[in-house]
Amino acid sequence: MPPPPPRGDHQKKPGRGGARRPLTRALPLAPSLVLLLLFLAGPIAYCAYIAFTDLQLTGQAHSSFVGFKNFTAAFKDDAFLNAVWLTLVFTVLSSLIGQNTLGLALAALMQRASKTVRTVTGAVVVCAWVLPEVVAGFLLYAFFRREGTLNAILDWLHLPTQNWLFTLPILAVSFANVWRGTAFSMLVYSAALGEIPKEITEAAEMDGAGGWRRMWHITLPMIRRSIATNLMLNTLQTLSVFGLIWVMTRGGPGNRSQTLPLFMYEQAFQKSMIGYGTAVALLLLVVGSLFSLVYMRLLRSEA
Numbered sequence: 001m002p003p004p005p006p007r008g009d010h011q012k013k014p015g016r017g018g019a020r021r022p023l024t025r026a027l028p029l030a031p032s033l034v035l036l037l038l039f040l041a042g043p044i045a046y047c048a049y050i051a052f053t054d055l056q057l058t059g060q061a062h063s064s065f066v067g068f069k070n071f072t073a074a075f076k077d078d079a080f081l082n083a084v085w086l087t088l089v090f091t092v093l094s095s096l097i098g099q100n101t102l103g104l105a106l107a108a109l110m111q112r113a114s115k116t117v118r119t120v121t122g123a124v125v126v127c128a129w130v131l132p133e134v135v136a137g138f139l140l141y142a143f144f145r146r147e148g149t150l151n152a153i154l155d156w157l158h159l160p161t162q163n164w165l166f167t168l169p170i171l172a173v174s175f176a177n178v179w180r181g182t183a184f185s186m187l188v189y190s191a192a193l194g195e196i197p198k199e200i201t202e203a204a205e206m207d208g209a210g211g212w213r214r215m216w217h218i219t220l221p222m223i224r225r226s227i228a229t230n231l232m233l234n235t236l237q238t239l240s241v242f243g244l245i246w247v248m249t250r251g252g253p254g255n256r257s258q259t260l261p262l263f264m265y266e267q268a269f270q271k272s273m274i275g276y277g278t279a280v281a282l283l284l285l286v287v288g289s290l291f292s293l294v295y296m297r298l299l300r301s302e303a
Helices: 016-050 069-075 078-112 115-130 133-144 149-156 169-194 198-206 211-222 224-239 243-248 260-270 274-302
Strands: none
Touching (some): 069 078, 069 274, 078 224, 078 260, 198 211, 224 274, 243 260, 260 274
């Protein structure tokens, strides 16, 4: 006789309960999604709208939609183009070169240093990182000013002195950002270097590879994902630096250290042109997004 058909309990078809399962799984994420919409997506959308208006802080009863007028005015403004150039210089010097290179060098040196040296060096570097931005700005202002610490050291060494905040303001604020932000890169690279198997470096050392060859052919390729991640985070943080430069130079003298965040603040709150200043902020957001896309593409190609 043929076997009896299976009971109906074993032939249950997915009904409404199966369709509701993804919804119930997404419910715990609902509060986070609401907060993101309220405090992140909402303000960004409102700022995007303001960027296309002629909204002002004073002397205006109603704002009107002006289309791309603020953006075309920005690209015709020499002060805006100067701020774009200084922002790129500041980002390359203090983030891509300064913090990234110095952080990697400190992490590599601390691997071979004694425990006491690692503790002292790590404490000093991290202390600069945890200082509030305004406090760090005042410290570096006291270091670079005409009567400051740097000129006192140069004078003691019988070397020429100068007013660094007047002659080389963008270099001074770039050095200040390197001093303050190197700790993050050092911590990232310390963790990445600690994950490299010692057997690989020991084998390369036994084969006669020097320190620079091991660094170039072994260490850097093995931590390339950490390098890309660190560059992305450092770049985004550096693009938004405001308080440090404002305390040290306020974008001066003239506009020789006025990066995009300071230019945006000047247009929006000092000249009361909220629409124009918000358009500049939106362009800065686009620049940061482009950097992020480049780094994410690098990370994806290495996956």
